Amino acid sequence: MRTLVLVPVLFLSTLLFHGQTLSPIPPEASHALAKLQKEPFRAHMAFLADDLLEGRGAGKRGHEIAARYLATQFEALGLRPAGDNGTYFQRVPLRQITVQPDQCAVVITKHSGVSELKWGQDFVMLGSADKPETSVEAPVEFVGYGVTTPDGRYDDYAGADVQGKIAAVLYGAPPALPSELRAHLSDWPEKLRAAQNHGAVGLIVLWTPEQEKLVPWPLVISMAGFPSMDWLDRNGNPNDTFPGVKGTAVLTAAASEELFKNAAKSWAAVLQDAKSSKPQSVALQVEMRLRQVSRHEAISSPNVIAVLPGSDPKLRDEYVVYSAHLDHLGIGQQVNGDDIYNGAIDNASGSAALLVMAAAFQSLPKAPARSILFMAVTAEEEGLLGSDYFAHFPTLPIPRLVADINIDEAGPPLFKLRDVVAYGAEDSSLGRTLQREAERLDLKVSPDPEPEQVLFIRSDQYSFVRQGVPSVFVVAGTEAADPKVNGKKITDDWVATRYHSPSDDMNQPMDLDAAVQFMQLNFLLGYDVAQEPQRPTWNPGDFFGETYGRSHAANP
Numbered sequence: 001m002r003t004l005v006l007v008p009v010l011f012l013s014t015l016l017f018h019g020q021t022l023s024p025i026p027p028e029a030s031h032a033l034a035k036l037q038k039e040p041f042r043a044h045m046a047f048l049a050d051d052l053l054e055g056r057g058a059g060k061r062g063h064e065i066a067a068r069y070l071a072t073q074f075e076a077l078g079l080r081p082a083g084d085n086g087t088y089f090q091r092v093p094l095r096q097i098t099v100q101p102d103q104c105a106v107v108i109t110k111h112s113g114v115s116e117l118k119w120g121q122d123f124v125m126l127g128s129a130d131k132p133e134t135s136v137e138a139p140v141e142f143v144g145y146g147v148t149t150p151d152g153r154y155d156d157y158a159g160a161d162v163q164g165k166i167a168a169v170l171y172g173a174p175p176a177l178p179s180e181l182r183a184h185l186s187d188w189p190e191k192l193r194a195a196q197n198h199g200a201v202g203l204i205v206l207w208t209p210e211q212e213k214l215v216p217w218p219l220v221i222s223m224a225g226f227p228s229m230d231w232l233d234r235n236g237n238p239n240d241t242f243p244g245v246k247g248t249a250v251l252t253a254a255a256s257e258e259l260f261k262n263a264a265k266s267w268a269a270v271l272q273d274a275k276s277s278k279p280q281s282v283a284l285q286v287e288m289r290l291r292q293v294s295r296h297e298a299i300s301s302p303n304v305i306a307v308l309p310g311s312d313p314k315l316r317d318e319y320v321v322y323s324a325h326l327d328h329l330g331i332g333q334q335v336n337g338d339d340i341y342n343g344a345i346d347n348a349s350g351s352a353a354l355l356v357m358a359a360a361f362q363s364l365p366k367a368p369a370r371s372i373l374f375m376a377v378t379a380e381e382e383g384l385l386g387s388d389y390f391a392h393f394p395t396l397p398i399p400r401l402v403a404d405i406n407i408d409e410a411g412p413p414l415f416k417l418r419d420v421v422a423y424g425a426e427d428s429s430l431g432r433t434l435q436r437e438a439e440r441l442d443l444k445v446s447p448d449p450e451p452e453q454v455l456f457i458r459s460d461q462y463s464f465v466r467q468g469v470p471s472v473f474v475v476a477g478t479e480a481a482d483p484k485v486n487g488k489k490i491t492d493d494w495v496a497t498r499y500h501s502p503s504d505d506m507n508q509p510m511d512l513d514a515a516v517q518f519m520q521l522n523f524l525l526g527y528d529v530a531q532e533p534q535r536p537t538w539n540p541g542d543f544f545g546e547t548y549g550r551s552h553a554a555n556p
Contacts (some may be wrong), residue, residue: 012526021044023205024283025440028365029527034392034535035360036519038512041410044073046506048326049344050056050515056343057330058229058379059094059299066351067302069377073355074306082373082395085248089302092378092389093232099224106169106249108505110262110286120203122255124224125248127294127415129238134522136202136246137289140259142168142270146194146203147185149177150543157198160281166247166260166288167195170270171211172452178279179448180427183456189384202290206256208271214452217252219500224250224334229382231389232298239388247290259284302325303386305395308361310324310530312369318400319373320530321469322357322522323387323460324350324407325380325499338502345494345504351376353519360523368530370402380460387463396403402535403430404471405526406461411476413515414490419444419477420521423456427542427546428470430529441517446477449488468549470536474522476514 025033028497047069049051049503053062071088075081081088096539104125106117117123144156146169154174169283172187173551184190193204207217230238251259260267262285273280310316328343358374361367373396377386391398410416420438422445425431438445448455461471478488529536538545 001132001218005091007403012333021353025524029524032360032364032527033520033523035363036356036516036523038516040359041356041515041519042512045348048351049342049346049506050357051340051342052244055327055330055332055341056326056348058301058327058382059096062328062330063301063327063378064396067304067376067378069349070304070326070355071306074304074358074374077358079306079308079358079362079374082307084395085302088306090305090306090390090395091302092386093236094229094299094301094379094385095129095232096229097129098227098228098295098297099125099127100293100295103291104289105289106251107289108259108286109288117251117255117456120221121252123249123251123290124221124531125250126174126224126228128231128292129228129241130243132296133291133293134246134292134311135289136166137287138164138166138201140166140168140204140284140286140288142259142263142282142284143281144274145170145185146191147172147173149181149185149195150547154277154279155291156279156281157194158279160198161197162195164201165206166290167198167200168204168206168284169195170180170274170452171205174277175232175275175452180423180456180475182451183454184543186454189240192248192373196242196244199247200290201247203280204248204288204290205250206259207251207253208256208274209253210271210452212253220250222333223500226329229379231379231385234393239392247292249290259286272495301386302378303378303390305390306358306374308358308367308372308374310369311367312373313436315467316367316371318370318402318535319396320370320526321373321375321401321404322354322407322526322543323375323404323464324354324379325378325460326351326376327378327381327386329381332448336500341500341502341504343510344506345382345412345510346409346499349413350407353407353515357523357526358518361527368527370530372530373401377460385464389459390469391463397515398467398469399468401464404461404464404469405522406459406471406473407522408459408466408473409475410515412491412494412495413485413510413512413518414476415485415511416514417443417476417517418479418481418487419446421446421448423448423475424465424471424545427544428537428538429536430470430472430525433528433532433536434472434474434521434525437521440524441521443517443521444477446479449478460536465544466548470538470549472525474518476518
């Protein structure tokens with residue numbers, strides 16, 4: 001049976017929005033919305049998440065097949081190639097870094113003696129992108145979250161001396177900060193940059209009991225078992241490296257507590273001040289030796305890029321971007337006899353949504369005024385590498401990209417939606433456009449319910465934000481359309497049992513009607529942006545607009 005459009009309100013002529021009458025959705029857009037069906041969505045998703053694609057690991061055969069599939073679908077829709085050399089592909093050169101746990105070491109020297117920590121039980125490491133082997137030995141100084149806000153009102157490094165030392169920091173950033181600034185300051189490169197700028201020679205992250213609840217340590221061990229990656233520039237140098245920081249590690253909560261046994265401040269007091277967003281630093285009475293050993297391999301993996309040309313002679317050289325990551329984790333440690341990390345929801349669902357929405361845009365009797373750029377990027381799971389590489393080496397001029405709408409996990413499609421959360425919406429005029437379209441679909445836009453998860457920096461819109469492009473990343477909220485359904489429990493259970501696990505496959509329970517809702521909202525948002533005479537703008541005084549947006553706005 002053909003699926004009906006889910007939201008009858010789409011066909012009403014008027015709606016109220018903050019006391020104002022909303023204009024009706026144009027008939028051509030309503031026609032395109034009807035093309036957003038769950039059957040093609042599921043079909044694309046099932047192919048991409050099949051065991052035959054072996055988890056679509058970046059640089060692996062399965063990802064290459066997935067990329068060919070996306071390119072073929074784009075070509076069948078009549079979209080134009082927008083990759084390198086007239087193709088749909090932009091190959092991203094990568095350095096794959098496989099850590100060698102049996103050769104890595106964390107050794108702690110105290111007044112009471114020397115102890116060597118155990119991999120997995122006490123710590124994990126990623127390899128260095130600079131060199132296959134690095135080591136450092138130095139005193140350790142704790143510096144809170146290891147962050148400084150742009151206005152300087154919060155500064156963990158104030159009064160601290162980490163010159164020539166290993167900086168020990170908590171994961172994340174102060175809870176009192178706005179959600180998206182908190183996420184930005186939590187980003188690993190930002191912490192490395194701050195440590196190097198203050199003269200630190202090493203950086204260790206201290207896991208906490210609270211963090212353990214969000215990301216259980218066994219998941220940390222599992223993720224450390226996959227190779228890490230970095231993209232390479234035209235000279236073969238890895239991006240975003242900090243050579244002054246010669247060693248890094250992540251310590252368990254128990255190992256972290258041990259560091260404070262003879263310190264002037266207790267671990268309990270540290271955790272309380274962190275929860276209260278108080279800057280803090282203390283010299284720990286220990287020295288630490290870090291040794292990282294890894295195997296380096298040069299590989300590559302493609303972004304897949306296509307464009308639907310716009311219809312307006314003046315605006316068609318500007319682009320609304322839809323991005324979704326095509327990769328997942330590939331083959332890894334067995335869980336219940338299964339070692340293929342299919343990534344059905346994360347993110348075969350987002351790539352499937354990209355294809356269904358591309359078909360809907362192509363079905364319009366007249367293309368939108370601006371061009372629509374569809375981008376399936378690689379190596380997101382390795383640190384947003386495919387999108388970041390495109391942002392540094394774009395196949396189209398970055399100033400012509402007016403907005404990025406990022407799709408990751410298509411909701412996820414677990415229950416029919418009553419609300420959504422839109423990361424990045426509060427930073428630019430995209431927020432007002434999104435609010436209008438959510439109202440049309442009888443959806444609420446809720447604030448970030450879990451800012452400690454720092455989701456704003458964990459998907460590809462962040463790469464565009466750092467190039468000054470207003471961006472938004474919409475996810476399902478915690479309220480289900482059915483009041484008897486506990487949306488938060490369903491989402492929490494999914495994260496705890498299926499996220500980054502082989503069980504994220506097509507056998508899991510899903511509500512694909514929710515995927516249709518999700519595609520409708522993202523379609524309307526992009527359609528509006530493509531049609532509006534004025535391109536999106538950063539909100540006055542916004543941190544990301546002030547930090548990254550000025551050069552973008554100056555070169556339209």
